[in-house]
Amino acid sequence: MSALVLMVLGLGAFTAGYLLYSRFISEHIFRLDSEFRTPAHVQEDGVDFVPTNRWVLWGHHFTSVAGAAPIVGPAIAVIWGWLPAFLWVTLGTVFFAGIHDAGALWASVRNEGKSIGALTESVVGQRARSLFMIIIFLLLLMVNAVFAIIIARLFVQHPTSVIPAWFVIAVAVTIGYLLYRRGVALLWPSIIGVTLLYASMFVGNEVPLSLPESVFGLGPAGIWVVILFTYAAVASLLPVWLLLQPRDYINGLQLFIGLGIFFLAVLIARPDVVAPMINSSVPEDVPSLIPLLFVTIACGACSGFHGLVSSGTTSKQVDNEKDVRFVGFLGTVGEGSLALAAIIACTAGFATLGDWEGYYTSFGAGGLDAFVQGGGVILASIPGISESFGQTLLAVMAILFAATTMDTGVRLQRYIVQEAGTIYDIPALTGKGLSTILAVGCCLALAFGSGGGGEGGLIIWPLFGTTNQLLAALTLLVLSVFILKQGRPTVYTLAPFSFLLFMTVWALLTQLRGFYENEQYFLLGLDAVILVTAIWVGLESLSALRKAASESSESSA
Amino acid sequence: MDWRERITRAGELLHEFYRGRHRGALARERRQEDDLFMLLVFSEMMGIENPSSYYTLELLPLLYEGFHEWHIRMGMDHSPLEHFRCC
Numbered sequence: 001m002s003a004l005v006l007m008v009l010g011l012g013a014f015t016a017g018y019l020l021y022s023r024f025i026s027e028h029i030f031r032l033d034s035e036f037r038t039p040a041h042v043q044e045d046g047v048d049f050v051p052t053n054r055w056v057l058w059g060h061h062f063t064s065v066a067g068a069a070p071i072v073g074p075a076i077a078v079i080w081g082w083l084p085a086f087l088w089v090t091l092g093t094v095f096f097a098g099i100h101d102a103g104a105l106w107a108s109v110r111n112e113g114k115s116i117g118a119l120t121e122s123v124v125g126q127r128a129r130s131l132f133m134i135i136i137f138l139l140l141l142m143v144n145a146v147f148a149i150i151i152a153r154l155f156v157q158h159p160t161s162v163i164p165a166w167f168v169i170a171v172a173v174t175i176g177y178l179l180y181r182r183g184v185a186l187l188w189p190s191i192i193g194v195t196l197l198y199a200s201m202f203v204g205n206e207v208p209l210s211l212p213e214s215v216f217g218l219g220p221a222g223i224w225v226v227i228l229f230t231y232a233a234v235a236s237l238l239p240v241w242l243l244l245q246p247r248d249y250i251n252g253l254q255l256f257i258g259l260g261i262f263f264l265a266v267l268i269a270r271p272d273v274v275a276p277m278i279n280s281s282v283p284e285d286v287p288s289l290i291p292l293l294f295v296t297i298a299c300g301a302c303s304g305f306h307g308l309v310s311s312g313t314t315s316k317q318v319d320n321e322k323d324v325r326f327v328g329f330l331g332t333v334g335e336g337s338l339a340l341a342a343i344i345a346c347t348a349g350f351a352t353l354g355d356w357e358g359y360y361t362s363f364g365a366g367g368l369d370a371f372v373q374g375g376g377v378i379l380a381s382i383p384g385i386s387e388s389f390g391q392t393l394l395a396v397m398a399i400l401f402a403a404t405t406m407d408t409g410v411r412l413q414r415y416i417v418q419e420a421g422t423i424y425d426i427p428a429l430t431g432k433g434l435s436t437i438l439a440v441g442c443c444l445a446l447a448f449g450s451g452g453g454g455e456g457g458l459i460i461w462p463l464f465g466t467t468n469q470l471l472a473a474l475t476l477l478v479l480s481v482f483i484l485k486q487g488r489p490t491v492y493t494l495a496p497f498s499f500l501l502f503m504t505v506w507a508l509l510t511q512l513r514g515f516y517e518n519e520q521y522f523l524l525g526l527d528a529v530i531l532v533t534a535i536w537v538g539l540e541s542l543s544a545l546r547k548a549a550s551e552s553s554e555s556s557a
Numbered sequence: 558m559d560w561r562e563r564i565t566r567a568g569e570l571l572h573e574f575y576r577g578r579h580r581g582a583l584a585r586e587r588r589q590e591d592d593l594f595m596l597l598v599f600s601e602m603m604g605i606e607n608p609s610s611y612y613t614l615e616l617l618p619l620l621y622e623g624f625h626e627w628h629i630r631m632g633m634d635h636s637p638l639e640h641f642r643c644c
Contacts, residue, residue, distance in 0.1 A: 046583075047580065047581050047584040047585065047588075048581040048629075050577075050580065050581075052573065052577060053573065055570065056573045056574050056577060058571055059572065059574050060577050060578050063578075063579065173635070179575070185568065185572075186568065186571055186572050186575055187568050187571065190571065239586070240579050240582050240583055241579070241583055244579065245575070245578070245579045245583075248577075248578055248579070249574070249575050249578075252574065262588060313578070313581070316581075317577070368564065
């Protein structure tokens, strides 16, 4: 089958979902009202609350939620065949992520721009708020560890990406300096910066850089993990305007350019999908499709992280309540298309089924390597792009996404440690130095403790997915309670909530057994902690829903 | 709208796209610096010796506008200065 069919079907499903389902939800469940005064207007302060053009807001929202995760998840999950991943990404985007992301945005807009964390406390209760903070802490910890391992692997397997991936830091700092200190207009630095970035990819393609085989007993991937965390620690201490802001911006541009180029290449190349529809001969270590598929692909189908972005920053900038549909649902669709691109690259970018099987030798083995390899082949159909350049381009794209997430992740982790220092009155922790060392130390321990050292597969990936889905479930619960209190139908949020919670608990139990059998006790402990949290979410939900139902029946009586 | 206006508008939106995502973080960072500066300027009145107060005295009327918000942010519901009431 041609990958073009997959692309048209996928994009068609997203379009239909946006035009039909999101309209239904916006009109009948959210009842979006253009007369409603949004927090951006009521509390306008020029800092957090600023009415923003819906296209710009969509750009922010989309580039904040899309990163390396919607590529990695589907790239691993196609090991079960292309159909399960394709169905979960398309249906998940329309029926799960759409209502989750836009719902979190709407609930926040209707509650003075409060974040989901704060809403959890006011809608569900104080205990649920603590639960929420625990899940976020675990999520951040895993995000940083997982992404460091991913980047390290890409550096080792695609040494051509090393020069451009580090060069982009120089480009970002220069743009930040020119804009903030020199007041230069943005257009030219952007054009020159992006051109230089692509030029550096040509240089990198000619000059691959590899690390020595072993330094202090660490392999190349392990050394990269240490270098990356050292960088992340330094980067998180730099002023936002100098590195993070311009880096995020370049990444945003990269995302639009990369997606555009990729779908254009699929149109030109029309490659055949060589991977099986459903893989009947999966390698031995691959766990059962159900439930693991639903936690392997979190971002790209449904992800709790999006709710944090929706309710944390986006909701404070919504100009008109009607924009919630455009920004929330289309942001999800953007991320879904990235996941779709990953599925196509990982299933159609290979000449034969044998080549494909060569990449998918064990669970977590294919992943980004397959994406870069297959995607590079597809990109080579565009005149002037060689296969190796295409691979460098995709490897750099994935690295930049993951690295920016790491920059932000380590910074947030540091804030949490500093806050704990303030709460428990430990002055040493309130400063930047020790708190950064502690934050990075935890992540580093997890990266190596999970068999990372860079060398192992991405064993920890599905565990990261479970935490992400747990957060999504909690957000959908808050949303359901909120909708219930307004006396509107809750089935559209409660159904995805129950599905996610059920699959997450099942996946955690499956993995728990796997970790025990493989004697991976560190991961076993982590799994147990997440499992306890998941059960806790279940219990909180029951009590919150029962309470809300009795309140709404009392008020209607 | 002719093409020149369109390019200018696109440039504005691009700039907004650049600034928007970290606007809050940057503004908060600047506010922290401003808060420290406020403390320096008002320190003499609160009994903290400040050798530079002779020079910063003339800044008082300029900073008075933000005084109320500042003392609220610093956790004082009312003005900490007896002869300097504001609410």
